[in-house]
Amino acid sequence: MSAKILIVDDEELIRWSLSQDLTNSGYKTVVAADLAEAEAALEAENPDVVLSDLRLGRDSGLDVLKAARRGNPELPVIIMTAFADLASAVEALREGAADYISKPLQLAGLKITLKRVLETAQLKRRLDRAHQKGLDKYNFSSIVAESPSMKEALAMAKKISASPFGTVLILGESGCGKDRFARAIHYGSPRAFEPFMEISCTAIPDNLLESELFGYEKGSFTGAVGQKKGLFEIANGGTIFLNEIGHMPMALQGKILRALEDKTFKRVGGRDDITVDVRVIAATNEDLPRAVAEGRFRQDLYYRINVLTISLLPLRQRKEDILPLMDRLLAKLSAEMLKPKPELSPETLEQFQTYKWPGNVRELRNVLERMMILDELEFHPVAAAQPAHIARAQAAAEAPAPAKADDGSVTLPADGIRLEDVEKDLVVQALKRSGGNQQKAAQSLGLSRDALRRRMEKFGLKEAIGALLMLAFLAGAASAQGWFGKSNPKDKFRSANEEKAKPMMEKAGAHAPVLSGECSKCHADPKDPAKLTMELKPLCLSCHAGKAEEMKKANVHSAFKDMDCNTCHQPHSSDNAPLLISPVNELCATCHDPKDEAIAKSHFGVSAFEGKCVDCHNPHASKNPKLILEAKEHIPFGSRSCEMCHAKTGSDGKPALKTMPSDSCFVCHSNFRKLGTSAVVHQPFSSGDCTTCHNPHVSKRVALVRKPLADICWNCHDADTLKDAHPVSRHPTSKDGKTDPRREGKPFDCASCHEPHAGQNPKLMRGDIFTLCAECHKK
Numbered sequence: 001m002s003a004k005i006l007i008v009d010d011e012e013l014i015r016w017s018l019s020q021d022l023t024n025s026g027y028k029t030v031v032a033a034d035l036a037e038a039e040a041a042l043e044a045e046n047p048d049v050v051l052s053d054l055r056l057g058r059d060s061g062l063d064v065l066k067a068a069r070r071g072n073p074e075l076p077v078i079i080m081t082a083f084a085d086l087a088s089a090v091e092a093l094r095e096g097a098a099d100y101i102s103k104p105l106q107l108a109g110l111k112i113t114l115k116r117v118l119e120t121a122q123l124k125r126r127l128d129r130a131h132q133k134g135l136d137k138y139n140f141s142s143i144v145a146e147s148p149s150m151k152e153a154l155a156m157a158k159k160i161s162a163s164p165f166g167t168v169l170i171l172g173e174s175g176c177g178k179d180r181f182a183r184a185i186h187y188g189s190p191r192a193f194e195p196f197m198e199i200s201c202t203a204i205p206d207n208l209l210e211s212e213l214f215g216y217e218k219g220s221f222t223g224a225v226g227q228k229k230g231l232f233e234i235a236n237g238g239t240i241f242l243n244e245i246g247h248m249p250m251a252l253q254g255k256i257l258r259a260l261e262d263k264t265f266k267r268v269g270g271r272d273d274i275t276v277d278v279r280v281i282a283a284t285n286e287d288l289p290r291a292v293a294e295g296r297f298r299q300d301l302y303y304r305i306n307v308l309t310i311s312l313l314p315l316r317q318r319k320e321d322i323l324p325l326m327d328r329l330l331a332k333l334s335a336e337m338l339k340p341k342p343e344l345s346p347e348t349l350e351q352f353q354t355y356k357w358p359g360n361v362r363e364l365r366n367v368l369e370r371m372m373i374l375d376e377l378e379f380h381p382v383a384a385a386q387p388a389h390i391a392r393a394q395a396a397a398e399a400p401a402p403a404k405a406d407d408g409s410v411t412l413p414a415d416g417i418r419l420e421d422v423e424k425d426l427v428v429q430a431l432k433r434s435g436g437n438q439q440k441a442a443q444s445l446g447l448s449r450d451a452l453r454r455r456m457e458k459f460g461l462k463e464a465i466g467a468l469l470m471l472a473f474l475a476g477a478a479s480a481q482g483w484f485g486k487s488n489p490k491d492k493f494r495s496a497n498e499e500k501a502k503p504m505m506e507k508a509g510a511h512a513p514v515l516s517g518e519c520s521k522c523h524a525d526p527k528d529p530a531k532l533t534m535e536l537k538p539l540c541l542s543c544h545a546g547k548a549e550e551m552k553k554a555n556v557h558s559a560f561k562d563m564d565c566n567t568c569h570q571p572h573s574s575d576n577a578p579l580l581i582s583p584v585n586e587l588c589a590t591c592h593d594p595k596d597e598a599i600a601k602s603h604f605g606v607s608a609f610e611g612k613c614v615d616c617h618n619p620h621a622s623k624n625p626k627l628i629l630e631a632k633e634h635i636p637f638g639s640r641s642c643e644m645c646h647a648k649t650g651s652d653g654k655p656a657l658k659t660m661p662s663d664s665c666f667v668c669h670s671n672f673r674k675l676g677t678s679a680v681v682h683q684p685f686s687s688g689d690c691t692t693c694h695n696p697h698v699s700k701r702v703a704l705v706r707k708p709l710a711d712i713c714w715n716c717h718d719a720d721t722l723k724d725a726h727p728v729s730r731h732p733t734s735k736d737g738k739t740d741p742r743r744e745g746k747p748f749d750c751a752s753c754h755e756p757h758a759g760q761n762p763k764l765m766r767g768d769i770f771t772l773c774a775e776c777h778k779k
Contacts, residue, residue, distance in 0.1 A: 007032070025111060150318055160308050172311065174360065210268055212231060216270075244284055510572065556621040594653075616628060
């Protein structure tokens with residue numbers, strides 16, 4: 001349908017020429033010479049756009065603009081003038097003009113402007129209609145609430161919607177109306193005119209869920225041919241609805257937690273933080289406290305989403321809502337199917353109220369739809385509510401577990417049995433028979449591996465089976481001759497994959513089982529390297545048992561807590577110890593961007609680090625916040641008084657130090673100032689760079705030295721040259737852990753005989769060698 005344009009100009013020739021040209025271009029036109037005619041045309045013709053001259057004799061185009069907006073605030077108005085100036089343009093746009101063009105008119109340019117203005121107005125009308133449709137469909141009045149519990153839930157939802165803030169958690173069985181409550185909260189809130197994005201955490205594969213939520217950068221994985229925004233980014237300003245959050249993978253829960261707490265996230269493969277303003281509404285039919293106790297749901301995420309909670313009871317527990325729901329659903333179905341609303345008998349209504357409704361409101365609607373289509377007026381709970389195959393499945397679920405009769409057929413015990421108990425027992429038997437191999441267990445049950453994993457989570461078997469398998473593995477390994485006594489025969493997996501295994505075994509940075517050629521410790525099937533002897537978590541803990549204790553500490557790194565070791569480590573070999581995927585700082589930067597404002601602020605503005613992250617932070621767990629090493633902290637570092645040693649960080653992000661050591665180290669350690677005048681001064685000390693030997697932040701060693709003193713000394717002093725000439729090289733107490741009998745609480749090392757900073761004797765000796773020896777050797 002062609003658009004109608006109202007042309008307002010006091011010059012007849014311009015009105016006629018514009019009308020002719022626009023009519024020839026497919027538009028309908030209406031003309032007016034002054035404000036009065038324009039007002040009459042606005043009321044009678046209802047144009048789609050107004051094209052008005054700024055000067056209309058005694059009237060003004062701005063008066064036409066105001067008249068148009070009084071009748072229809074969304075009507076676009078374009079102002080034309082031969083007296084273009086900045087003031088009039090600003091005034092017109094401030095009054096709400098869609099555009100401002102100068103005379104003489106360029107007809108081609110005018111048509112482009114008209115097309116753009118009309119498309120914008122049409123798009124806005126569509127958005128307004130869609131929004132109004134959402135308001136009409138998902139307002140609070142559309143929710144039936146006759147029972148006390150639903151009235152309470154509805155009152156809570158109305159209070160929540162009055163504010164644009166706060167995370168909402170909706171609990172209830174499938175089909176109870178969690179989705180409708182979520183949408184009603186959105187459309188009843190100040191965020192109603194912004195996007196509402198919904199995602200089901202069970203409908204999308206685990207490996208795609210993160211990219212759907214947070215988006216991805218071009219080239220971040222195979223098939224990522226361009227940048228894509230995630231739902232959090234699209235929903236900016238509005239609401240995101242995480243349906244079935246109880247089934248979200250553990251690996252993703254930590255990232256969701258950060259998005260909830262900081263409103264920031266990174267796209268998959270991205271380095272920059274993206275900040276959004278969204279309200280998160282989560283819903284689940286899971287028992288979240290139980291999921292937390294079983295290790296299937298993060299406790300911190302549960303506390304973060306459990307802020308504003310709405311609990312919806314199943315339909316069988318709120319019978320007062322059944323008949324009003326029926327009445328509303330029948331009226332809606334009748335209108336959709338163009339059929340009269342059926343009148344149901346009192347017996348049928350009684351049956352509706354006594355039925356248990358395991359599918360809740362969703363099942364009720366399906367039953368009524370079936371009755372309307374088939375013109376049935378009687379309700380048969382099994383036959384009407386469900387197709388035959390579903391009815392048989394439900395009957396089987398409610399019946400006792402089967403037993404074998406003499407002829408091999410399946411019968412049921414007289415006293416009955418729970419189907420879930422039978423199913424759980426079969427899953428446990430399959431796992432035991434397969435030795436914990438989930439693929440084989442799933443095949444023996446006729447299930448996919450994912451279906452088996454869901455049942456393991458459902459019955460709380462995942463952690464228990466993992467622990468039992470780990471104990472079985474340790475017991476079997478301890479009894480094997482490969483650990484005690486004679487060596488194992490040649491590893492089967494290694495024999496089958498000798499060509500690939502040999503180069504890995506020869507690498508210096510290889511994993512211990514790889515170095516020893518014991519590939520079958522980890523790999524279960526020589527033909528399928530992807531099949532492991534057990535789940536990754538118990539497998540890693542079977543060798544690194546001490547790491548289990550670290551998980552109990554107050555602060556645990558998220559990747560370590562999930563035991564997703566492959567996030568940071570290579571399973572076979574690496575040039576970056578200990579088996580790291582990349583150098584430690586590059587690895588940390590994949591999740592913690594050093595240029596991030598919060599991170600830079602916590603590091604005194606430093607974003608270009610010269611040391612390693614692990615110099616100060618434990619990569620796994622720590623009792624200290626921010627995973628700071630559990631060791632002796634330098635006093636300025638412990639009190640976070642960075643300005644005592646650091647100057648203000650420059651724009652390059654590199655650490656800036658005050659003059660060392662005069663304006664930094666010597667401020668506290670003033671007794672070292674006089675050592676610079678000694679007869680012999682150690683070169684690192686005279687250079688003023690105390691950090692050559694000492695960690696300025698935190699260290700587990702005496703005097704905050706970076707590593708064992710001998711290792712520091714051998715960096716400058718050739719160990720091969722001193723090996724035979726130096727007394728300590730063959731000294732029986734020059735081993736780690738031996739204490740110096742002359743210096744209480746200190747190890748026996750280079751400092752036992754040499755001054756580390758300055759002294760009066762050659763070679764920085766603390767005294768002549770005979771005196772030093774005599775201090776320990778009284779002979």
